Amino acid sequence: MxxxxxxxxxxxxxxxxxxxxxxxxxxxxxxxxxxxxxxxxxxxxxxxxxxxxxxxxxxxxxxxxxxxxxxxxxxxxxxxxxxxxxxxxxxxxxxxxxxxxxxxxxxxxxxxxxxxxxxxxxxxxxxxxxxxxxxxxxxxxxxxxxxxxxxxxxxxxxxxxxxxxxxxxxxxxxxxxxxxxxxxxxxxxxxxxxxxxxxxxxxxxxxxxxxxxxxxxxxxxxxxxxxxxxxxxxxxxxxxxxxxxxxxxxxxxxxxxxxxxxxxxxxxxxxxxxxxxxxxxxxxxSAVEELKKSAPQLKWNRWMSTLGTFVALRVDTKPFDDVRVRRALNMAVDREQIIKTFFGGNAEMLGYPMHTDYAGYYEPLSAMPASIKELFAYNPEQAKKLLAEAGHPNGFSFKVQTSSASTSNEMLSMVASQLAKVGVTMQIEVLEYPAFLSTMTTKKNAPGYFMSTGHTNPMVTLRKTFGIGQAWNPSQYADKAFEAKLDAALETSDEAKRQQIMRELTREILDKAPHIWLPTAYVYTAWxxxxxxxxxxxxxxxxxxxxxxxxxxxxxxxxxxxxx
CATH class of the missing domain: 3.40.190.10 (Periplasmic binding protein-like II)
Incomplete structure (x- = not known):
């Protein structure tokens, strides 16, 4: 056409x-x-x-x-x-x-x-x-x-x-x-x-x-x-x-x-x-079962959260400039345990940053290459091996900032306890939301930054989160080749071709692991x-x-x- x-x-x-x-x-x-x-x-x-x-x-x-x-x-x-x-x-x-x-x-x-x-x-x-x-x-x-x-x-x-x-x-x-x-x-x-x-x-x-x-x-x-x-x-x-x-x-x-x-x-x-x-x-x-008993007339709708949750790792800051360290931290997180205990089973591990509703753009983790799948499989021994290869056999400490408005800070504490098992200490700093947001938009955020942010839409989600100089890029990810591919996708009028490019770019960013990828919850609306x-x-x-x-x-x- x-x-x-x-x-x-x-x-x-x-x-x-x-x-x-x-x-x-x-x-x-x-x-x-x-x-x-x-x-x-x-x-x-x-x-x-x-x-x-x-x-x-x-x-x-x-x-x-x-x-x-x-x-x-x-x-x-x-x-x-x-x-x-x-x-x-x-x-x-x-x-x-x-x-x-x-x-x-x-x-x-x-x-x-x-x-x-x-x-x-x-x-x-x-x-x-x-x-x-x-x-x-x-x-x-x-x-x-x-x-x-x-x-x-x-x-x-x-x-x-x-x-x-x-x-x-x-x-x-x-x-x-x-x-x-x-x-x-x-x-x-x-x-x-x-x-x-x-x-x-x-x-x-x-x-x-x-x-x-x-x-x-x-x-x-x-x-x-x-x-x-x-x-x-x-x-x-x-x-x-x-x-x-x-x-x-x-x-x-x-x-x-x-x-x-x-x-x-x-x-x-x-x-x-x-x-x-x-x-x-x-x-x-966690509140749904009790509400259905105490207020049985309520009407309900269940939906997959539109927020992607993660710990961004500043790739411009040591030790997170080393992809082995970033991959190690992902392998050290037991997501199945988080889904079971923090979410009571009411969550999924998605191929972030795409959302399941983006037909043609979203690709499930089950369809991803082995190098991506291994990031989501709990493997603390492999995590320790990667950390040692990267020069951190005894682990390290880093600061993570989060917002007092977050409803998921308990999950962050779970992540911290899991990382501690491979020798990595996470120091959590809680900020009021305006201050928390300002640290990111001014690019002064800590090496770790815990947040939930909207996927936005298929053509924006990768650019806003990983584009060079973007305000909503707490990992400070900057890759000119990746940026050029994003530009090519945006200028492609053939949607099927555009979807293919975006799926490939999603695989690339998952593999580079600028974030510790975390589960996405199911949420309910009641009226x-x-x-x-x-x-x-x-x-x-x-x-x-x-x-x-x-x-x-x-x-x-x-x-x-x-x-x-």
Whole structure:
């Protein structure tokens, strides 16, 4: 298939996705009003910044009810509505499951290579006293938002490297002219982490002040109690609707949504059990059996965590500049024991950094070469042999940093005790999350860095974690040949060929062992039966639950009848 034909085919798929109906809808009649209280997957992590240009990964999560993006997940294609998509992944929407949000239609064109986006007309920014009058969202807002991201001193390298310029060719048309084709163009400025369309008035008023927040989304942010609750009130002038039983209903359904930040697990579980939470997006496996007994009416969805967990080993620091040392530490970890004791069997060892939902890109460990399989087989004797060959017959000590917000620090202690059996001492330093994150983004992190990070999507996961100079690369891995292969994959329009390249690169990075690879847990989502039009979906874009939550309605009569 020629490049031009491929682009035209993508254009047709994109437009069809924006127009086609999804799966079967629930037949119950929505009840507007009421409130919804949610402990999201990030209930332990408070907002990092309310300014989109600060390039913090959590912005879409906290502000995805307020600010919209060009593209979002087509929730009509979710499994709960009769489709095929779980919509669990942190930042991956398959091309045939993407819809226009602020974009009404779009097409990829050649000569010059460009993306032309037609915006929806009549989409309004509501009035925000002291900040802005109500007005229509236009192409100039998209251009302004892009330029503000692109000129931010906190900008992440390479995200927009393929874009030459962004122009408003008329009031409702935006053209992105490309320097080169990249396979994940739709993620990079469409539904990704740094894509929210924020008006200039908010930036002028001070975007990092939550009181100034304003967007085209279904809700307005009306209160923030630090470390406790984000409160959103219905935007009565919101443009979108949801079709249920063949009838269109104006969104959003509920009047108020509260995102609760609850660090203590037992407190969060009690809030769910007593109905103070309507929905808890991430329930640990260890709590499920008891909850099913004490609150049998709860509904459930089980999913493979989208977070890869590991101890990053700085390859630019001795002794981890020696691949034998890194491989030895992997062989010294008894993952089966961790899965059995820490996870109670509710975990898997994946071919990280790919996720099982990345069809065509993911390859199970069982299909990997012997040199990779041996890294995951517990073999302390071989570990000692490699350490001796590398000049460490008596082992060594190194510092590992972790976050106080991590729910897996007990697992890190297990890893430390296992490494001690081959003479390696792990010194654990616990930091508050902002300080923990800063050490990585400033590249001042310790030789060991324990974290769980999102896989993101098939084309990003390797680059962001192992790309040269990338902010989310705590191992400081830097290999120019590896980087060149990543670039080649990104510029490959043939998906089958691209998948093959990415599988080969995944094998390469596993074999080089810049991380101590650790298991991935199964996680559960629980919600009360009065939560309607919901089936366990978590993201409709990069870490963005907003469109999902805006489509939930509450059966208040049922809730009252159940005694809540």
């Amino acid at each position: 020629t490049h031009s034909k491929f682009l035209n085919r993508l254009s047709l798929v994109a437009c069809a996705a924006a127009l086609a109906a999804g799966g079967a809808q629930a037949q119950e009649t929505p009840q507007p009003g009421g409130s919804l209280s949610i402990a999201t997957v990030f209930r332990t992590v408070a907002p990092l910044s309310f300014d989109a240009a600060d390039w913090n990964w959590k912005y879409n999560h906290d502000m995805g009810l307020v600010n919209e993006t060009l593209f979002a997940a087509d929730l009509r294609k979710s499994r709960s509505r009769g489709g095929k998509q779980p919509f669990i992944n942190d930042a991956y929407i398959p091309p045939d499951a993407m819809r226009g949000e602020l974009a009404e239609s779009w097409q990829l064109l050649d000569n010059p290579r460009r993306l032309e986006v037609k915006l929806r007309k009549g989409v309004m920014f509501p009035e925000k006293k002291g900040v802005m009058a109500a007005r229509e969202m236009t192409a100039e807002d998209v251009v302004f938002s892009y330029n503000r991201y692109n000129t931010s001193p906190k900008r992440l390298a390479t995200v927009y490297e393929h874009i030459d310029k962004v122009e408003a060719t008329d009031k409702h048309t935006v053209v992105f002219t490309f320097k080169k084709y990249v396979a994940d163009w739709d993620y990079r400025f469409g539904y990704g982490y740094y894509n929210a369309i924020v008006p200039k008035e908010v930036a002028d008023a001070g975007a990092n002040n939550w009181r100034n927040a304003n967007g085209t989304g279904p809700f307005m942010l009306t209160n923030y109690v630090q470390g406790n609750t984000l409160t959103y009130k219905k935007n009565k002038d919101y443009w979108d609707s949801e079709t249920i039983g063949g009838k269109a209903y104006k969104l959003p359904f509920v009047d108020t949504i509260n995102y609760r930040f609850i660090k203590d697990e037992s407190t969060a579980l009690t809030a769910l059990r007593t109905g103070k939470l309507d929905l808890m997006e991430a329930v640990p496996w 009360w039966p009065w939560v309607k039009n919901y089936g366990g979906e978590l993201r409709a874009g990069a870490e963005r639950p907003g469109p999902i939550h805006a489509r939930i309605w509450v059966d208040q009569a049922m809730k009252k009848k159940m005694g809540f």
